[in-house]
Amino acid sequence: MKAVRFHEYGDPGVLRYEDVELPVPGAGQVRIRVAATSFNPVDGNIRGGFMQGPIPVVLPHTPGIDVAGTVDARGEGVTGFETGTPVVAFLPMDGPGAAAEYVLAPAEALTTAPTSVPLADAAALPLVGLTAHQALFDHGKLTDGQRVLVNGAGGAVGGYAVQLAKNAGAHVIATAGPRGGAALEAADEVVDHTATDVVAAVTEPVDVVLNLAPVAPEQLAALVTVVRPGGVLVNTTVWMPAPADEERGVRGIDLFVRSDAGQLAQLVAQVDRGELRIDVAERVPLADLAELHARAAAGGVHGKVVVVPEHVK
Numbered sequence: 001m002k003a004v005r006f007h008e009y010g011d012p013g014v015l016r017y018e019d020v021e022l023p024v025p026g027a028g029q030v031r032i033r034v035a036a037t038s039f040n041p042v043d044g045n046i047r048g049g050f051m052q053g054p055i056p057v058v059l060p061h062t063p064g065i066d067v068a069g070t071v072d073a074r075g076e077g078v079t080g081f082e083t084g085t086p087v088v089a090f091l092p093m094d095g096p097g098a099a100a101e102y103v104l105a106p107a108e109a110l111t112t113a114p115t116s117v118p119l120a121d122a123a124a125l126p127l128v129g130l131t132a133h134q135a136l137f138d139h140g141k142l143t144d145g146q147r148v149l150v151n152g153a154g155g156a157v158g159g160y161a162v163q164l165a166k167n168a169g170a171h172v173i174a175t176a177g178p179r180g181g182a183a184l185e186a187a188d189e190v191v192d193h194t195a196t197d198v199v200a201a202v203t204e205p206v207d208v209v210l211n212l213a214p215v216a217p218e219q220l221a222a223l224v225t226v227v228r229p230g231g232v233l234v235n236t237t238v239w240m241p242a243p244a245d246e247e248r249g250v251r252g253i254d255l256f257v258r259s260d261a262g263q264l265a266q267l268v269a270q271v272d273r274g275e276l277r278i279d280v281a282e283r284v285p286l287a288d289l290a291e292l293h294a295r296a297a298a299g300g301v302h303g304k305v306v307v308v309p310e311h312v313k
Helices: 041-047 120-122 124-139 156-167 182-186 219-226 259-274 285-296
Strands: 001-008 015-019 031-038 068-072 087-092 101-108 110-112 145-153 171-176 189-192 205-210 227-235 251-252 280-283 305-308
Touching: 001 280, 015 285, 031 087, 041 285, 068 101, 068 120, 068 124, 087 120, 087 124, 087 259, 110 259, 120 305, 124 156, 124 205, 124 227, 145 156, 145 285, 156 171, 156 182, 156 259, 171 182, 182 285, 205 219, 205 285, 219 227, 251 305, 285 305
Parallel strands: 145 171, 145 205, 171 189, 205 227, 227 251, 280 305
Antiparallel strands: 001 015, 031 068, 031 101, 031 305, 068 087, 087 110
């Protein structure tokens, strides 16, 4: 089969489109015929060797944390997910990824794919959708009637966060640049952070701040001031610890997303009910993944990109 792998850490040029052996599912595993994976910024950080501590991978390594495809074979002990079943999953971040024609996945990571969107587009959901869900509800404890500030809402995670927060009955303030995506239409207030001071624009305290933007440390610290006493700031830029305010009981939480098939099934259900929109900016052939990584490193990728093997037409 064809796959993209890197045999050493480095710039996008280390990515090779090559022939590899078809993987054989072991106990508890399913082999998936890949309809698509997606590009996530962490893919570039793993390839560059910047994540060897938290995400140790074995070289050569195939990137691609998200997968959408159909079940092709099952290992010992796997029940359910019959051959041909369309599925999506967030794969183990330290294992072989889905930038390939076939990939192995733990059966417990799988959930049935949404039926209301093309299967390849469903690859745009798992990692970013779970990040938004876990930030808002596992850590932010967001409930109906609360106020939430999504800082950096123009990206893929932010688009899902705005939609999920509105679905939960929250008042949503979204900050984004002029390129902010269509998902921002769901927000109650939109602040252009390139033209307006975000802190000054928040005229009433919020219960939850979700920071998705690589802001300066002083800007991140300033966001704590708009959180009501007892509230929380959840931060996804984990290289910069989340600030807190102990005197006012404001907690700071750094989010490390985890695979959760149950939560992913909830997201899929919202997609199929028309409550959650999957936005795909581009489809890129698997053979062009190195070029996509290079564009991303140069800041030339906007919106969510799915990566499609040659066998998907």
